[in-house]
Amino acid sequence: MLRFKLLGPLEVAGGGGSAFAPTAPRVLNTLALLLVRADRVVPLDTIIEELWGDDPPRSAARTAQTYVYQIRRWLTSEAAAGRGDEDVLLTRPPGYMLRVSPEQLDLSRFDRLLSKGRGMLQDGRSAEAVEPLCDALDLWTGPPMANVELGRVLESHAAALDEHRAHALNLRIEADLRLGRHRELIGELRSLVALKPYDEWYHALLVCSLARSGRRYDALEAFHSARHILAEDLGLSPSPELSEVHAAVLQGEQPTTPLTCTAPKAAAAPGPAATAIPKPRAPRDAGRRPAPNIR
Secondary structure (H helix, E strand, O other): OOOOOOOOOOOOEOOOOOOOOOHHHHHHHHHHHHOOOOOOOOOHHHHHHHHHHOOOOOHHHHHHHHHHHHHHHHHHHHOOOOOOOOOOOOOOEEEEOOOOHHHHHHHHHHHHHHHHHHHHHHHHHHHHHHHHHHHHHHHHOOOOOOOOOOOOHHHHHHHHHHHHHHHHHHHHHHHHHHHOOOOHHHHHHHHHHHOOOOHHHHHHHHHHHHHOOHHHHHHHHHHHHHHHHHHHHHHOOOOHHHHHHHHHHOOOOOOOOOOOOOOHHHHHHOOOOOOOOOOOOOOOOOOOOOOOOOO
C-alpha cells in the first residue's frame, strides 16, 4: 500500500518503505494539490491556477490534463506492482479526485491525533492528551510540502497546515502545564520566544514557568526582554495577560498560568464561555474561467 507524506517534503513510500516522489515540478504540484484535498474533487480550474496563476497559457487545460494522466499512470503502475490500489485517481466533473485512505496520508493521521488529544484535554484528561498530541507533532519533518514550489493555491493550504501544527503544539504545551511541568518547559519556551518574539502568550508562559520554578529574577528578566521587544519593534505595551503575570511575580505570588487554548468542559460550564478553538480558514477555490472539458 502506498503511503503519502505532506507534513514535510512531499514523499511517497511503497510497500518496501523506500520514499520517492515525482521529479517534474508541475507534476509534483498537481500531486500535492490532489493529496491536500484527498477524497474531494479538485476542479481543473484550481489546478490551472496553482500551476500558472493569473497567466495560464492557451494550452493550460490540456497540459494540466497531461500531468493528471502522468500521475494516474504512475499510480496504476504502482498498483500493478502490488504497492497500491487501482482506480485511485478518478475523473469527477469538474475535475479529479484522489481516493486515499486515512492510513495512507500523514495529514489524515495528524488530524485524527489532534482531534483525539484536544478532546481529552477538554475533558480534563491532560495526562492522556499528551501522547496523541506528541504523536501528531512527530509526524512533521519540516515545513509542509517543503520540496514543492508552491503556487498560490497550495500556499493557502500550507499556511493553514502551519496553523494546525502551531495549535497542536500549543495544546501539548497546555497539557504539560496543567500537569505542573513548568520547570521542564522552560528550555522549550525560551526557544519558542526566540522563534516567535511577538507571541505574547509564549512570553507569559516563560515568565510564569520561571517564577513557578523558583527563578523570580529570571522571570523578571524575561518580562523586561519581552517588554523591550514589543516597545522597540511594534510600539506596543505588554498585553494584560503578560502584565498580570509580571505583577504577580513582583508581589511574590505564584502567577496563574495563562491557559488560553482550551479549557476542561467541567471548568468551563459555570463561568464565562470557554475560548473557542479557531478553525483555519478554508482555502479559497479559484475557478473564474469556464470549466473546460476533462478527461
